Amino acid sequence: MVTDFLYLFFEPTETSQVRGKEYLKRLRIRQNDRSPLVKEESFKAQTQALLKLGGEDSLYERLGEIKQPVLVMNGDNDIMAPTVNSFIMSQRIENAQLILYPDSGHGFLFRYP
Template sequence: MLFLFYYPTETSKTLGEAWWKRVHERQLPDEPRKDYLLGAGVRNQLAAIFTFTVNESNFDRLKDITAPTLVTNGHTDVMSPTVNSYVLYQNIPNASLVLFPDSGHGHLFQEPELYAQHLEIFLRR
């Protein structure tokens, strides 16, 4: 599963393995495993994404977003292709774009401190 979130370099894979360890070290021995990747919320989110993306006229609505929008992505994301981030950035009037090098979909987990810095800069605007 890590290949979906992390770029296939040693650095990225090592950071991905560290993230996976952090996730599981917070689980108590008797605590039942949570299906955070399989639950109804995730299924509904994926259904909404697919429904939105198959109708190209939805992309015309991006220009109507007036809220400041932070778009972040890894430079090589196989789950949500990086080119989609450029589409959002180019079509949402008040968008900012941050691409993380040597990373994929899990960029925010791979470099959480750096991600938080970019988020803080965005929120202070």
């Protein structure tokens, strides 16, 4: 399980793997005041939205409707939510700023807390 987590959330580089293991250690230490787990209904809704990113009724087409400032963040090599999607979002949202974190995958927030 740890190996799978590190593969999905961190890069295979030594520096990224060390950061991943540090994150897991911090996670085990903190037992109180943790954020609640994502609810199943939220996970399912996100999955449905992701499935609509491409294709005939693409949600990409609606991104231009967003008028407030948006910060789009991602690791520079995210295999779970491909980094190219963040780039596309930042291009289609009028007032978006894109930050890509180096040597990072889906766990960029864990690597750069």
